[in-house]
Amino acid sequence: MPQTLAFTKGHGTGNDFVILPDAEGALALTDDQVAALCDRRFGIGGDGILRVVRSTAIDEGADAAASGAEWFMDYRNADGSKAEMCGNGIRVFARYLDETGLASLDAGPLAIGTRAGVKTLTRSDLGLEVDLGVFRVDETEVLVRARGLGVARPGVGIDVGNPHVVVALFTPAELEGLDLTVQPVLEPVPPHGANVEFVVPADPLVQGGVGSIRMRVFERGVGETLSCGTGVAAAALAVRHWAGRGAPDDWTVDVPGGRLGVRMREGRVLLSGPATLVFSGDVALA
Structure with a gap:
C-alpha cells in the first residue's frame, strides 16, 4: 500500500x-x-x-x-x-x-x-x-564553460556553507543568451561540485551606497532555478571582491524570480527576501 x-x-x-x-x-x-x-x-x-x-x-x-x-x-x-x-x-x-x-x-x-x-x-x-555566517573566497581560478558563451570564462569560488563558482559577464544580452538547460563544465572540477552563478553588474554598479547586480544560476542536483539564496549571497560577495576597496556592504540582486537583499557585517553575510x-x-x- x-x-x-x-x-x-x-x-x-x-x-x-x-x-x-x-x-x-x-x-x-x-x-x-x-x-x-x-x-x-x-x-x-x-x-x-x-x-x-x-x-x-x-x-x-x-x-x-x-x-x-x-x-x-x-x-x-x-x-x-x-x-x-x-x-x-x-x-x-x-x-x-x-x-x-x-x-x-x-x-x-x-x-x-x-x-x-x-x-x-x-x-x-x-x-x-537569515544570517548565513562567515564566508570564504577562494581565489584559485576555475574555468567555466557554458552553452551560449563563446569561450571559457574565469570564475571565483565562494563558500557560504555550500560551494559556489561565480562568473562575471559583460552585458545583459550575454546573461540572457545562456542556455542553462545544459550543465556548465568546471575546470578543475570541485570535489563536491558547485552551484554556478552568472552575474552582470548594474550600470552604475552602486547607487546610494548600495550595489546592484543581475544573476542566473545552475544549481547542482537541480538545474537552472528561478533563484538561489546562497547563490545570490555568493554573487554579491564575488562582485564586491572584484570591485575591491571601497565596495559597498549592501547589495540588491535581481534573479528571474524576483529581488533579494544581501548585507555583509563583520565578516558575516546576511540574506533577506x-x-x-x-x-x-x-x-x-x-
Whole structure:
C-alpha cells in the first residue's frame, strides 16, 4: 500500500520546495522518492524537499540540538542528493514553522539546524533575513564553460556553507543568451561540485551606497532555478571582491524570480527576501 504524506508547497522568489513535516524522524526517503515528489509533471513539483524534523531525531542534528536549535532543515535537491544549505529554503522553512505554530519568529531570532551549522532568522523589510555566517573566497581560478558563451570564462569560488563558482559577464544580452538547460563544465572540477552563478553588474554598479547586480544560476542536483539564496549571497560577495576597496556592504540582486537583499557585517553575510507558503495537501508515496 502506498504511504500517504502530508505536505506544503512553498517558495522564495520562485525557488520552490515540497515541505514534509516529520517531527520524530520516522520518514526515510530514497533518492528516487525525492525525485518523484519533485517531478513537475508526475509529482508535486519543486527544486527540492524540506523535511521538518526535530534536531534530536536526526543524526546530523546532534550539534544543532546541543546549541538549542529545536528544528533541523533536512534539505534534499530535486535529484535526491543532500545539500549543506539553501538560503531560500531556510526562509520558507522558518515561515512554515511560524505559520504552523511549531516556532515563533516574534520571540526573537529563530535558530534552525542545517548541515552547514545553525542559522538564525529574523523578520526584515523584504520578508525574512537569515544570517548565513562567515564566508570564504577562494581565489584559485576555475574555468567555466557554458552553452551560449563563446569561450571559457574565469570564475571565483565562494563558500557560504555550500560551494559556489561565480562568473562575471559583460552585458545583459550575454546573461540572457545562456542556455542553462545544459550543465556548465568546471575546470578543475570541485570535489563536491558547485552551484554556478552568472552575474552582470548594474550600470552604475552602486547607487546610494548600495550595489546592484543581475544573476542566473545552475544549481547542482537541480538545474537552472528561478533563484538561489546562497547563490545570490555568493554573487554579491564575488562582485564586491572584484570591485575591491571601497565596495559597498549592501547589495540588491535581481534573479528571474524576483529581488533579494544581501548585507555583509563583520565578516558575516546576511540574506533577506520573501518566503511564501502556497498550498497544502496529501500525496501518495510509492
